[in-house]
Amino acid sequence: MTGIFGPLKSVGVLTTDKGLMEFFFKVKEPTEVLELLSGFGPSGEEKRPLEDALGRVLSRDLVAPENLPPFARSTVDGYAVRAKDTFGAGESLPALLEVCGEVLMGEAPMVEVSQGQAVKISTGGMIPKGADAVSMLEYCQLLDEQALEVSRAVSPLENVIQPGDDFRKGAVVLMKGQGLRTQDLGSLAGLGLGEVPVFKRPRVALISTGDEIVDITQRPGPGQVRDINRYTLGAFCRRNGAEPLYLGLCPDRFDPLKDMVQEGLARADTVWISGGSSVGTRDLTLGVLETLPGFELLVHGISISPGKPTIIGRAGPKPLVGLPGHVASAMVVAEVFLMPLLWRLSGHKQGTGPGQSVAEAVLNRNIESASGRVDYVRVRLFEAKEGLVADPVFGKSGLISTLVEADGLVAIEMNTEGLYKGQKVKVMRFNDGKGGLS
Amino acid sequence: MTGIFGPLKSVGVLTTDKGLMEFFFKVKEPTEVLELLSGFGPSGEEKRPLEDALGRVLSRDLVAPENLPPFARSTVDGYAVRAKDTFGAGESLPALLEVCGEVLMGEAPMVEVSQGQAVKISTGGMIPKGADAVSMLEYCQLLDEQALEVSRAVSPLENVIQPGDDFRKGAVVLMKGQGLRTQDLGSLAGLGLGEVPVFKRPRVALISTGDEIVDITQRPGPGQVRDINRYTLGAFCRRNGAEPLYLGLCPDRFDPLKDMVQEGLARADTVWISGGSSVGTRDLTLGVLETLPGFELLVHGISISPGKPTIIGRAGPKPLVGLPGHVASAMVVAEVFLMPLLWRLSGHKQGTGPGQSVAEAVLNRNIESASGRVDYVRVRLFEAKEGLVADPVFGKSGLISTLVEADGLVAIEMNTEGLYKGQKVKVMRFNDGKGGLS
Numbered sequence: 001m002t003g004i005f006g007p008l009k010s011v012g013v014l015t016t017d018k019g020l021m022e023f024f025f026k027v028k029e030p031t032e033v034l035e036l037l038s039g040f041g042p043s044g045e046e047k048r049p050l051e052d053a054l055g056r057v058l059s060r061d062l063v064a065p066e067n068l069p070p071f072a073r074s075t076v077d078g079y080a081v082r083a084k085d086t087f088g089a090g091e092s093l094p095a096l097l098e099v100c101g102e103v104l105m106g107e108a109p110m111v112e113v114s115q116g117q118a119v120k121i122s123t124g125g126m127i128p129k130g131a132d133a134v135s136m137l138e139y140c141q142l143l144d145e146q147a148l149e150v151s152r153a154v155s156p157l158e159n160v161i162q163p164g165d166d167f168r169k170g171a172v173v174l175m176k177g178q179g180l181r182t183q184d185l186g187s188l189a190g191l192g193l194g195e196v197p198v199f200k201r202p203r204v205a206l207i208s209t210g211d212e213i214v215d216i217t218q219r220p221g222p223g224q225v226r227d228i229n230r231y232t233l234g235a236f237c238r239r240n241g242a243e244p245l246y247l248g249l250c251p252d253r254f255d256p257l258k259d260m261v262q263e264g265l266a267r268a269d270t271v272w273i274s275g276g277s278s279v280g281t282r283d284l285t286l287g288v289l290e291t292l293p294g295f296e297l298l299v300h301g302i303s304i305s306p307g308k309p310t311i312i313g314r315a316g317p318k319p320l321v322g323l324p325g326h327v328a329s330a331m332v333v334a335e336v337f338l339m340p341l342l343w344r345l346s347g348h349k350q351g352t353g354p355g356q357s358v359a360e361a362v363l364n365r366n367i368e369s370a371s372g373r374v375d376y377v378r379v380r381l382f383e384a385k386e387g388l389v390a391d392p393v394f395g396k397s398g399l400i401s402t403l404v405e406a407d408g409l410v411a412i413e414m415n416t417e418g419l420y421k422g423q424k425v426k427v428m429r430f431n432d433g434k435g436g437l438s
Numbered sequence: 439m440t441g442i443f444g445p446l447k448s449v450g451v452l453t454t455d456k457g458l459m460e461f462f463f464k465v466k467e468p469t470e471v472l473e474l475l476s477g478f479g480p481s482g483e484e485k486r487p488l489e490d491a492l493g494r495v496l497s498r499d500l501v502a503p504e505n506l507p508p509f510a511r512s513t514v515d516g517y518a519v520r521a522k523d524t525f526g527a528g529e530s531l532p533a534l535l536e537v538c539g540e541v542l543m544g545e546a547p548m549v550e551v552s553q554g555q556a557v558k559i560s561t562g563g564m565i566p567k568g569a570d571a572v573s574m575l576e577y578c579q580l581l582d583e584q585a586l587e588v589s590r591a592v593s594p595l596e597n598v599i600q601p602g603d604d605f606r607k608g609a610v611v612l613m614k615g616q617g618l619r620t621q622d623l624g625s626l627a628g629l630g631l632g633e634v635p636v637f638k639r640p641r642v643a644l645i646s647t648g649d650e651i652v653d654i655t656q657r658p659g660p661g662q663v664r665d666i667n668r669y670t671l672g673a674f675c676r677r678n679g680a681e682p683l684y685l686g687l688c689p690d691r692f693d694p695l696k697d698m699v700q701e702g703l704a705r706a707d708t709v710w711i712s713g714g715s716s717v718g719t720r721d722l723t724l725g726v727l728e729t730l731p732g733f734e735l736l737v738h739g740i741s742i743s744p745g746k747p748t749i750i751g752r753a754g755p756k757p758l759v760g761l762p763g764h765v766a767s768a769m770v771v772a773e774v775f776l777m778p779l780l781w782r783l784s785g786h787k788q789g790t791g792p793g794q795s796v797a798e799a800v801l802n803r804n805i806e807s808a809s810g811r812v813d814y815v816r817v818r819l820f821e822a823k824e825g826l827v828a829d830p831v832f833g834k835s836g837l838i839s840t841l842v843e844a845d846g847l848v849a850i851e852m853n854t855e856g857l858y859k860g861q862k863v864k865v866m867r868f869n870d871g872k873g874g875l876s
Binding site: 050051054055068069070071073075077103104105106107108109122123124125126137161165166167173174181182183184185186187188189190191192194210211212213214216217219220221222223224225226227228229230231232234235236238239252278279280281325326327331357359360395396397398399400401403404406429430 | 509542543544627630648659662765836844
């Protein structure tokens with residue numbers, strides 16, 4: 001397999017026809033990869049209390065078990081009236097009504113409204129029988145304790161919310177595959193649904209490989225570097241609704257890696273192995289994956305830069321991913337491909353995953369690009385008088401500082417030789433860490 | 439104070455000149471409110487482990503304690519060489535070098551590279567002494583175990599990351615007030631900074647008032663409704679990096695409300711009281727706040743719709759907020775004003791808070807609006823061939839279903855009578871619940 005990322009002359013190491021076929025057919029374009037990833041789905045469902053359901057994805061349609069609101073309510077402070085009694089009323093000729101009581105909050109009204117009568121009511125109060133509208137306080141003037149002048153006509157149902165105006169009993173309130181937002185939780189609270197059926201959060205087993213990698217608590221010796229991917233990929237999982245399960249550092253050897261991958265498959269819904277930008281470790285990762293029962297290789301290399309040496313396969317319903325060891329490459333692959341994968345594993349309905357927020361911006365200089373691959377260019381964003389401006393961050397792609405300086409990525413598509421200064425581009429923003437994820 | 443949200447004729451109930459002055463000066467425009475809110479800040483700092491720092495805000499500048507990377511590394515698989523030895527090399531006239539060893543990952547090279555020599559190296563390997571560049575594997579051909587042909591020249595430092603290329607010792611890596619993103623955590627991991635100084639998360643005491651409100655576990659009787667704001671405001675806090683502290687339901691009575699507000703001030707950094715859209719409860723909330731030692735009223739009413747009857751004050755460094763009871767109004771106020779407030783309390787540096795993501799869209803119909811206030815209109819968003827389209831959600835503003843159907847808010851500014859079909863508008867997106875907040 002060595003030859004896959006090298007020129008054709010290394011193809012010689014592919015010893016079988018099957019290997020050769022794989023060579024030609026497993027290097028995928030980004031759209032093909034996304035299509036393959038859309039075949040994965042959530043692993044199961046569970047019930048969560050409402051307090052704990054923000055961002056979770058519904059595993060069933062939710063139906064209103066009752067009307068919301070359950071009774072007719074006033075939307076203003078004023079007097080509940082029969083609209084007909086106010087018809088024709090105006091500043092110069094107010095309607096004169098008799099005040100026959102008051103609606104107390106949280107109680108059924110004790111009085112009914114008959115012709116010529118009015119009942120005092122507050123915002124949210126229950127409309128008494130007989131009344132069909134509410135005159136706002138500012139158009140009402142008490143002459144004495146009982147006599148009320150109304151200086152503006154109201155139409156039937158004016159300033160009234162009817163039972164079921166929010167949600168009618170039996171109506172679908174929220175649909176399977178929907179991520180729960182603040183207001184969605186509010187509607188469920190209003191309906192008394194204190195527990196909701198949601199898909200299980202995907203659990204992601206993370207393995208960092210590489211003989212040169214040491215834990216961040218250790219002082220690296222010569223030739224050693226600290227384990228960065230554990231933290232970037234762990235945080236990436238959390239901000240996309242998944243639960244990282246860090247299995248540990250793995251040396252570049254077959255048996256320990258195989259043990260860890262098997263542990264990951266047993267304990268998690270997907271296994272991500274980072275490391276292996278060098279030929280030997282790429283081969284090692286693939287070698288281990290290929291010994292798994294029922295393993296199917298889906299992607300061996302993606303025609304992108306950075307991030308080309310990415311491996312994706314499946315063992316039954318569980319995706320396995322081999323990521324480049326370079327943190328910047330791994331992060332680009334994560335943003336572009338693993339985010340949609342996590343949407344699928346979380347149960348978000350097709351095409352409505354959360355996604356990066358995409359901003360339109362004007363490029364402030366030319367960027368060259370090789371055709372035949374999609375280039376993901378890091379850009380800074382800033383506001384200028386011409387609008388949002390995208391300023392490419394240059395620097396070697398292996399440097400994490402280029403990502404720290406960047407606000408997002410711009411894709412230069414396959415058959416494009418570059419982008420021009422002044423061109424409008426779509427920027428996939430890095431919008432994490434900006435809200436506060438707990 | 440009753441008159442504040444009514445017409446001038448109710449001003450008669452303001453019995454003092456001071457009251458009258460407040461009437462005229464405390465109803466604020468949105469920009470004034472945002473200006474006032476920018477005066478609040480975080481309550482303190484703490485140290486957090488890196489695994490737990492996503493989205494947290496740095497309370498100090500962080501400086502690189504060492505170079506990253508600590509040594510020169512190869513960015514490719516190939517052979518470490520002296521660039522000079524390859525000058526002039528090409529397909530037709532390759533340079534011939536002697537392979538004198540291999541760099542093992544995670545170890546200091548055992549060999550040096552002298553003139554005419556090459557050392558095998560993998561991506562991430564430590565550049566051996568004497569070498570200043572790496573020839574990529576695909577331009578190298580082994581003739582036998584020692585003789586190597588290099589068919590392309592490399593320039594000095596080609597395919598090499600130098601010590602400190604990512605971060606130089608002593609350089610500021612990340613600045614105070616910055617929210618920590620995935621890649622930021624990665625850079626800190628790389629530098630061995632396993633614990634970071636961050637501002638404390640703001641703790642928000644939530645109180646739901648109203649005699650008509652019952653807990654969602656209860657079946658509401660006639661005239662009663664369930665407590666929605668607890669869930670919407672609680673989730674709102676969490677998705678904006680704050681910790682909600684739910685104090686409970688409070689009847690519309692002075693003493694219990696005062697007790698709860700005092701408890702909130704003792705235990706939290708800010709107190710939010712929801713409820714009180716009706717005149718009586720608004721007065722009650724303000725009455726309680728005014729008895730707090732050192733209380734200063736900042737805002738009594740905002741010239742917006744919905745959400746006008748909002749009260750904001752301070753007790754020392756702690757903001758106190760009285761929100762309308764209508765969940766939809768409360769949510770608009772939260773999105774527009776309390777999100778920036780939470781940025782301040784979280785320590786985000788001025789002007790760089792996380793914010794809603796703002797999308798540009800084309801309005802698909804006319805919307806009327808009263809001038810003299812800012813209207814926040816709920817809109818659905820969908821993609822069409824003309825780009826993103828904003829479709830207003832109509833319906834009474836008190837209905838939570840209008841927010842459930844909406845994807846964001848469009849502001850119709852103060853002195854505008856409306857917006858026109860086909861006009862470009864900025865949409866403050868509701869982007870929560872879409873990523874997965876834990």
